[in-house]
Amino acid sequence: MHSMNTVVLVKGVPDFREGKVSFKEDNTLNRGATPTVLNPNDRLALAAALELKVKHGGSVRLVSMGPPNYKTILREAMEVCGDEAYLLSDRMMGGADTLATAETIAAGIRKIGLPDLVIAGFKSADGETGQTGPQTAWVLDFPIITHVVSLEVDEKARLVRARRTAGDDIEEIEAPLPCFIVTDPGFTAVFRSATNRLRLLRLGEETVARASKIDSVFKMWGVADLGVDPKKIGLKGSPTIVNKVEPIPVAAKERTAQVVDAKDAGQLDEVARRIVQLVRG
Amino acid sequence: MSVASTWTPKGNYRDMWVYCEQNHGKFVTCSLEMLGEARRLMDKYNVDYKADEKVVAVVFGHKVDGLVQEAFEHGADVVYACDHPALENFILEPQTKLLAAAARGKDHYKSYDEPRYFLFPATNNGRDISATAMAALESGLASDCNVLYISDEPIKHPVKTRRNEVIEEIVYPRILHMKRPDFSGFEWSTILCIDDPDKDFHPQSCSVIPGSFKPLERAAGRKGVRVNVAFNLGEKDQRVKIVKRERLPIEVDLTKREVIVAIGRGIGSNPTQGIKLGVELAQALGADVGISRGVVTAKYPVDASVQQYTKEIRQIGETGQMVKPKVYIALGISGAIQHKKGMDKSKTIITVNSEPSAPIKEFSDVYIHGDLFEVVPKLKEAIQRALGGKNGGKV
Incomplete structure (x- = not known):
């Protein structure tokens, strides 16, 4: 077994789940009162890495950029899959837009050593740009396959074979290793053999145990460690700025609603009859 | 009182470029919408x-003559066209390289350094190439925009307008x-x-949400300047190969439905039960x-029996499906504008909500x-x- 080296990119985002997320009165997100969790789409990138580790062995390294407390995000990710975790953290990295983030992450990956595969999830739940993955691939000069729903590696031929969604089509893609993969929200790992299912269980238990004592496999790197050009990262390396945030005005009144009190059975019956008439008409 | 100084870029930038995505030889609708907005x-x-x-x-594909003319007739003054069999299906890397070369190159039309502005469709392919193209051109972009305008803007910024340790206010023209x-x-x-x-950051770029803008009425016979982009890519630029491409059956198509029940965050206190009722x-x-979008982002922990109803493919709204049924019944949906845009052409809208505001x-009707x-x-x-009265309970 050649043993695959994989890097998975993960990110912390506000927890949008009901009961966790907090909105202000004007319906905008109350960031201070909303906890940070692993970006849900990143779980699919981790699932892809785990699938490859089950089938090909090798190591999976997790990379994130963010404040020091993002170690908890890396732990959450490692509970799914991961041998080592790297947090790129430095005040000088703060305020980065997607291009500056891509430069930073690419520098982190180069310092680890170029892997066979980099896997990222489809866009983050907060920024929702979907740009950081493709831009990181570009900075690394890796071939890239986005919207991947299933994945296979041919170690002998040093090839990735992937299925990806393309509008209303599905494509079968071939690309050489090393390669950059962005998983689609519809990604599914496939385990056909009993051996692989058992391996999946064992690796799952191992990674949960590893995550519980993450300190021994955790590294935090700053700008000096990465040797990245300070002009290309953080606020300085970011072409874009957020100039203004404003509430979107609510839509103008377009229809005058007939108001029905749900407690009045007669009124509800009338609405029901109207609905049925409309549906039939 | 000091008067804010005005910024002058070092490079020479002109024009608004529009990446016109095509699929199976036809423009995606957003391409024409962007051309309309770019014209305005x-x-x-x-x-x-x-x-x-x-x-x-920018029109890349195979046998694109018809598309080039269509772009002129929908508002383009100039078309950068690359016509090659390898461009029949979209592949990110070669498309990005051709686009960056056109944006940076000089030719019989273009003597400036780079485009001033660049628009991309916020489709899967459009978002991808917006990102890689701006990485290649080392500039910035906003994703998923639905309102655009150009004006001068006074800016105070800790890096961009810092001069000798003082953060000044500087007017950036034509932003x-x-x-x-x-x-x-x-x-x-x-x-x-x-x-x-x-360092200059040009072009100023974004991706545009489909449906945000109206295309122009087609002006038959409208002419423009065509610039042919040479397909001068080698093996190293075409590392990703499409082995096979086939039609995917559309899993959930709500756009042709006559009656839709839509579910929103109002189910939050008991998501499984809420979805079952819907x-x-x-x-x-x-x-x-x-x-609604809210149900997608909330990632409710629901029973497997109703899980299929929480998937993004069922999302209605500006970034989901745009529906116009005869009857739209909204359960526990507050009505953000992005949801409204996906359903307000419904004939009759019936809403159940506990919040009168x-x-x-x-x-709603x-x-x-x-x-x-x-x-x-x-x-x-x-x-x-009501159904029982006639037709034996069938709609």
Whole structure:
């Protein structure tokens, strides 16, 4: 077994789940009162890495950029899959837009050593740009396959074979290793053999145990460690700025609603009859 | 009082470029919508700044002559076309390289350094190439915008307008203001792409949400300048190969449905039960089920039996499916503008909501005030009674 080296990119985002997320009165997100969790789409990138580790062995390294407390995000990710975790953290990295983030992450990956595969999830739940993955691939000069729903590696031929969604089509893609993969929200790992299912269980238990004592496999790197050009990262390396945030005005009144009190059975019956008439008409 | 100074970029930039995505030899609708908006923006720009800058379309594909003419007829003054069998299906890397070469190169039309502005469709492929193209051109972009305008903008910024340790106010001329709705649909961020004291960041770019803008009426026979982009890529630029491409059956198509029951965050206190009630109501009416963006992002832990109804493919709204059924029944949906845009062409809109100040009331025909967990079972029974009267209970 050649043993695959994989890097998975993960990110912390506000927890949008009901009961966790907090909105202000004007319906905008109350960031201070909303906890940070692993970006849900990143779980699919981790699932892809785990699938490859089950089938090909090798190591999976997790990379994130963010404040020091993002170690908890890396732990959450490692509970799914991961041998080592790297947090790129430095005040000088703060305020980065997607291009500056891509430069930073690419520098982190180069310092680890170029892997066979980099896997990222489809866009983050907060920024929702979907740009950081493709831009990181570009900075690394890796071939890239986005919207991947299933994945296979041919170690002998040093090839990735992937299925990806393309509008209303599905494509079968071939690309050489090393390669950059962005998983689609519809990604599914496939385990056909009993051996692989058992391996999946064992690796799952191992990674949960590893995550519980993450300190021994955790590294935090700053700008000096990465040797990245300070002009290309953080606020300085970011072409874009957020100039203004404003509430979107609510839509103008377009229809005058007939108001029905749900407690009045007669009124509800009338609405029901109207609905049925409309549906039939 | 000091007067703010005005920024002058080091490079020479002109025109608004539009990446016109095509699929199976046809423009995706957003391509024509962007050309329309680019035309409106640049017509105003040319008046405001007494300029003569153009709308430039980028058309890559195989056998694109028809598309090139179509771009002219929808508002493009110039088309950068690359016509090659390898471009029949979209592949990110070669398309990015050709686009970057065209944007940076000089030719019989273009003598400036790089485009001033660049628009991309916020489709899967469009978002991808917007990102890689700006990485290649080392500039910035906003994603998923739905409002654009150009004006001068005074800016104070800790890096961009810092001069000798003082943060000054500097007026940046001709800035493309790119407004994007956030995940909740209740907030707009205005993103600007601003040059740095040491480095210009051009083109100013964004991706545009399909459906945000209207295409121009087609002006048959309208002419323009065509620039042919040479396909000078080698093996190393074409590392990703499409081995096979086949049609995927559309899993959930709500756009042709006549009756839709849509479910929103109002189910939050008991998501599984809320979805079940919505599905039962839909079944009683022979309707299909849609969901709001809020249900997608909330990632409710629901029973496996209803999980299929929480998937993004059922999302209705500006960034989901745009529906116009005869009857739209919204359960526990507050009515952010991004949801409204996906459903307000429905003939009759019936809303169940416990919050009388919910925006959705302003575009509903019937507003049923009450808790959906109580109202929906009663409404379903009432509908079943109403159905029972005729046709033996069938719609």
